[in-house]
Amino acid sequence: MITTTRLTGSSPAAEVLVVGPSLGTAVEALWGQCAAMLPFEVVGWDLPGHGRSRPAAEAFSMPGLASAVRDLAQAVASGRAAWYVGVSLGGAVGLELTLDPGAFGAVAVLASAPKIGEAGAWRDRADVVRRAGTAVMVAGSVVRWFAPGFAEREPAVADALLTSLAGTDRESCALACEALASFDLRDQMGARKVPLLLAAGQHDPVVPPAQARSVGSDAFAVIPGCGHLPPAEDPAAVAELLTGFFRSQHMLKEEQ
Numbered sequence: 001m002i003t004t005t006r007l008t009g010s011s012p013a014a015e016v017l018v019v020g021p022s023l024g025t026a027v028e029a030l031w032g033q034c035a036a037m038l039p040f041e042v043v044g045w046d047l048p049g050h051g052r053s054r055p056a057a058e059a060f061s062m063p064g065l066a067s068a069v070r071d072l073a074q075a076v077a078s079g080r081a082a083w084y085v086g087v088s089l090g091g092a093v094g095l096e097l098t099l100d101p102g103a104f105g106a107v108a109v110l111a112s113a114p115k116i117g118e119a120g121a122w123r124d125r126a127d128v129v130r131r132a133g134t135a136v137m138v139a140g141s142v143v144r145w146f147a148p149g150f151a152e153r154e155p156a157v158a159d160a161l162l163t164s165l166a167g168t169d170r171e172s173c174a175l176a177c178e179a180l181a182s183f184d185l186r187d188q189m190g191a192r193k194v195p196l197l198l199a200a201g202q203h204d205p206v207v208p209p210a211q212a213r214s215v216g217s218d219a220f221a222v223i224p225g226c227g228h229l230p231p232a233e234d235p236a237a238v239a240e241l242l243t244g245f246f247r248s249q250h251m252l253k254e255e256q
Helices: 027-035 062-077 089-099 119-132 134-145 155-166 170-181 209-213 235-255
Strands: 003-008 016-020 041-046 082-087 104-110 196-201 219-223
Touching: 003 027, 016 027, 016 062, 016 089, 027 041, 027 155, 027 235, 041 062, 062 082, 062 089, 062 170, 082 089, 082 235, 089 104, 089 170, 104 235, 119 134, 119 170, 134 155, 196 209, 196 235, 209 219, 219 235
Parallel strands: 016 041, 016 082, 082 104, 104 196, 196 219
Antiparallel strands: 003 041
8 A cells, every 4th residue: 555665774773763745745755855864764655656656546544544554663663662753644644643553652743733624625636636637736836835935945855846746646646635535633632642743834834833733732843934844845953853752752661
């Protein structure tokens, strides 16, 4: 269902961080620079039909993706401390994982919420993508994904992400939109079983900071100058934030 890629690190003694993508992005394009700054073995996964993953053969859901990521963590961690962080749709998977974490000791969620957008809008987008392909989303994604001026300041980073969007399988992208249409954990977040960090980009129009802040979490941060894809827009700030959060969780576990 999903394909994994080791982005950095291979030490058998290291903690493992599994990173998840946003809709329309390849995990290497989104997380590559940030992963190199993290003190963990970093393993990414791609959505069906995105990046290295094969196109979807059937519909999938957020709980189904979370189950696949739990299996991934079990295989990769082999008893080591394991953490998870995802962006947008990948963050929605992270919220699913807080309810049934498996090997994960803590979860971080960037640019996401227990419900993202409206179901009808996601179904409309799925219809457009099926008819016209994913390239039709590129122009609008410049506004949805990046803080003002980022694409002009960092054209190589923006182009890599937009190219990954244009190369995404249209049916897989449409199915991902439909999975988001049915995703709603607003009534379940009180049942989470592991510590949660929520973070939002200062200029994110998709999940504004006020929406992210309204979700109960153990830690919350606004990432200055970022839009909807903070690991690509400010990899150093995201790496510092994640390192501090997961290291604090590791120390707490050692004290228990």
